[in-house]
Amino acid sequence: MQLVHTIVETRDTIAAARSRGLSVGFVPTMGALHAGHVSLVEAARARDGFVVVSIFVNPTQFGPQEDLAQYPRTLEADVERCEAAGVDLILAPSVQEMYPEGFATTVHVAGVMEGLEGEFRPGHFDGVATVVAKLLGIVQPDRAYSGLKDYQQLAVVRRLAVDLNLPVEVVGCPTLREPDGLALSSRNRYLSAEERAQAPALYRALQAGAEALRGGGSGQEAAARAKESLASAPRFRVQYLETVDPETLAPHPQAGLPAVLVAAAHLGETRLIDNLIVE
Numbered sequence: 001m002q003l004v005h006t007i008v009e010t011r012d013t014i015a016a017a018r019s020r021g022l023s024v025g026f027v028p029t030m031g032a033l034h035a036g037h038v039s040l041v042e043a044a045r046a047r048d049g050f051v052v053v054s055i056f057v058n059p060t061q062f063g064p065q066e067d068l069a070q071y072p073r074t075l076e077a078d079v080e081r082c083e084a085a086g087v088d089l090i091l092a093p094s095v096q097e098m099y100p101e102g103f104a105t106t107v108h109v110a111g112v113m114e115g116l117e118g119e120f121r122p123g124h125f126d127g128v129a130t131v132v133a134k135l136l137g138i139v140q141p142d143r144a145y146s147g148l149k150d151y152q153q154l155a156v157v158r159r160l161a162v163d164l165n166l167p168v169e170v171v172g173c174p175t176l177r178e179p180d181g182l183a184l185s186s187r188n189r190y191l192s193a194e195e196r197a198q199a200p201a202l203y204r205a206l207q208a209g210a211e212a213l214r215g216g217g218s219g220q221e222a223a224a225r226a227k228e229s230l231a232s233a234p235r236f237r238v239q240y241l242e243t244v245d246p247e248t249l250a251p252h253p254q255a256g257l258p259a260v261l262v263a264a265a266h267l268g269e270t271r272l273i274d275n276l277i278v279e
């Protein structure tokens with residue numbers, strides 16, 4: 001496995017792999033890798049001959065009040081995890097390498113980036129879309145693997161790949177959960193013991209909503225049921241908990257499947273997101 005910090009070295013290494021006839025699978029990350037990331041690497045390894053992981057805490061996707069400074073940076077442990085998972089190349093660029101002086105382009109994906117995360121994290125998806133477009137331009141993978149936990153982010157990445165004619169297949173992979181249902185996230189490490197004990201209530205709430213939908217309830221009723229369920233964990237402060245259309249992410253207040261329950265809530269200082277697709 002190779003660890004590189006520059007775009008030139010990345011391109012050279014990938015060109016060598018391609019000349020050996022290998023397809024390229026790519027997993028973009030911000031590091032602080034956990035089993036969810038490893039499952040993306042495994043999905044990439046199952047289909048592609050050469051697996052690239054990027055580790056870059058992208059400053060442009062954090063709002064001024066957000067956790068950029070505290071965001072966990074654990075490069076050494078991440079490199080070990082990648083090595084064990086069979087990654088071929090890690091790109092860990094500096095901010096300067098990614099955003100040199102004169103950098104002036106923003107990728108804005110209208111529609112799917114509005115509402116939900118887009119409403120509560122203004123500018124977030126411009127940062128995500130821009131850095132993902134750059135990373136796809138650098139790595140030029142055959143496939144990019146992304147977790148379904150960041151459901152709206154996945155929709156944004158799919159849209160930008162289509163709209164910018166990027167020759168990449170975007171593969172969404174299932175959310176990994178702790179045994180008690182909490183979705184794996186690099187931010188879970190911020191939770192105190194007491195918060196951690198309450199955290200699975202978010203997934204339980206989504207399950208209560210899903211049950212309502214499966215029983216023929218409307219999207220609106222399902223969201224209400226989920227909110228009622230979450231009220232049993234009083235430390236949660238909900239930002240949004242809604243039923244949306246799986247493709248457009250527009251509100252889905254009526255009955256009928258498929259639909260997705262999506263939620264974001266603060267638990268103490270930590271912001272958690274989760275979702276549940278109901279087919």
Ligand code: PAF
Pocket residue numbers: 028029030056058061128131132150153
């Ligand atoms: O999901 C993430 O870790 C990030 O948003 C991504 C896609 C790596 C872009 O910085």
